[in-house]
Amino acid sequence: xxxxxIVDDEPFxxxxxxxxxxxxxxxxxxxxxxxxxxxxxxxxxxxxxLVFLDIQMPRITGMExxxxxxxxxxxxxxxxTAYDEYAIKAFExxxxxxxxxxxxxxxxxxxxxxxxxxxxxxxxTMLAPETLEVLPCYSGTRLKVVPIRDVxxxxxxxxxxxxxTAQCKVHTQMTLKLMEEKTPLVRCHRxxxxxxxxxxEIILQDTGALAITHSGAKVPVSRRYLKSLKQLFGYQ
Numbered sequence: 001x002x003x004x005x006i007v008d009d010e011p012f013x014x015x016x017x018x019x020x021x022x023x024x025x026x027x028x029x030x031x032x033x034x035x036x037x038x039x040x041x042x043x044x045x046x047x048x049x050l051v052f053l054d055i056q057m058p059r060i061t062g063m064e065x066x067x068x069x070x071x072x073x074x075x076x077x078x079x080x081t082a083y084d085e086y087a088i089k090a091f092e093x094x095x096x097x098x099x100x101x102x103x104x105x106x107x108x109x110x111x112x113x114x115x116x117x118x119x120x121x122x123x124x125t126m127l128a129p130e131t132l133e134v135l136p137c138y139s140g141t142r143l144k145v146v147p148i149r150d151v152x153x154x155x156x157x158x159x160x161x162x163x164x165t166a167q168c169k170v171h172t173q174m175t176l177k178l179m180e181e182k183t184p185l186v187r188c189h190r191x192x193x194x195x196x197x198x199x200x201e202i203i204l205q206d207t208g209a210l211a212i213t214h215s216g217a218k219v220p221v222s223r224r225y226l227k228s229l230k231q232l233f234g235y236q
Contacts, residue, residue, distance in 0.1 A: 001028045002115065005046070007039040007062070008032075008054040008080060017052060017080070017103055024112055036060035037136040037143040040068055044173040048075050049119055052099070055081045059145045060134060067128035067182060068136060068174055076119055078111055132182045137163050137170040144170050148183050152198040152213045156191045166215035188221045188229055196232050 004027055008014045014032045021027045030046055033039040035057060043051065055062040062079060079098040097111050135151065137144040150165045154176065161172050176193055179185050185193035194211055202221065203210045209221040211229070221229055 001026055002050055002119070003028050003030045003046070003048045004050040004052060005030060005039065005042055005048040005075075006032045006052045007034075007036070007057075007065075008052075009034050009057045010054070013054070013080070013101065013103075017099075017108075020103060020105055020108055024109075026116070027112065035143070036062070036065040036068070037138065037145065039065060040136050040173050041138065043069065043075060047073075050076045050078065050115060052078050052080050055079055055083065060136060063127060064129060064132065064134075065136075067130075067132055068178070070175060070178060071123075076115060078115075130182070132179075135163055135172055135174065135179070135183075137172045139168070139170045146170065148185075149197075151183075151185065151195050152215060152217060153188075153195060153211075153219045154179060154185060154193040155189075155219075164217065166213075186225075186229065186232070188219060188225045190222065190224075192219055192221075194219050194221075194229070196229075199233075202229070202233075 004021065006014050006017055006029060011034070018029045018032065021029055030048055031042050033042055037060065039051070053062045053065065066077065080101060080103070081098055082101045097114060099108060099111060133148055135146045135148065137146050146163055146165060152164050152166060154161065154163050156162070156176055161174065161176065163170050163172050180187055180193055185195055188194040188211060198213045199211050200214045201212045203212065208223045209226050211219040211221050213219065
């Protein structure tokens with residue numbers, strides 16, 4: 001069975017696609033998500049083989065969501081779009097499949113035939129934005145979208161990945177590596193990323209340093225990363 005996830009902010013569109021997929025025989029719809037934050041959690045938790053992804057969603061678009069996925073563990077993605085024929089041709093040129101809303105059953109059947117022949121993830125770098133402006137986060141049962149500009153630092157521990165702003169601390173499914181590559185956050189410690197704009201001062205210590213943020217938080221800076229951090233501010 002091909003395990004798939006449907007991501008669309010329109011309930012009717014999700015249900016319509018799920019109903020059609022039931023008739024395919026070898027497709028199991030393991031979940032439906034109404035936004036990118038829910039979808040990222042579901043992908044991390046359930047590891048679907050295939051994701052049907054709407055492009056036009058509020059706050060975090062389908063394109064932005066792609067940039068938030070770990071490229072080494074990315075499921076196969078089929079875009080669901082209401083774009084006109086010119087935009088669709090652009091997707092075709094990049095060798096990614098799509099479904100045009102409302103979903104046509106014969107067109108979907110062709111998509112599924114392609115997927116059955118080759119379920120390997122495809123390189124989505126050409127479609128994904130190079131940088132992220134928001135982070136998908138959660139706190140308990142509450143889903144949050146945190147603007148990058150509000151983040152002071154991010155760290156990992158046994159409890160997961162934590163995103164800290166001046167106002168709150170929340171969790172994210174994104175990895176430190178991916179955030180280091182896609183945001184202005186810089187590595188200051190094996191378990192910490194730090195926003196340079198959030199630094200108020202750096203206190204040098206024998207074993208490294210402490211970065212003090214504008215809100216007064218203390219972030220460890222290991223000796224390994226101290227030189228590169230100082231160079232950001234013009235120090236050698």
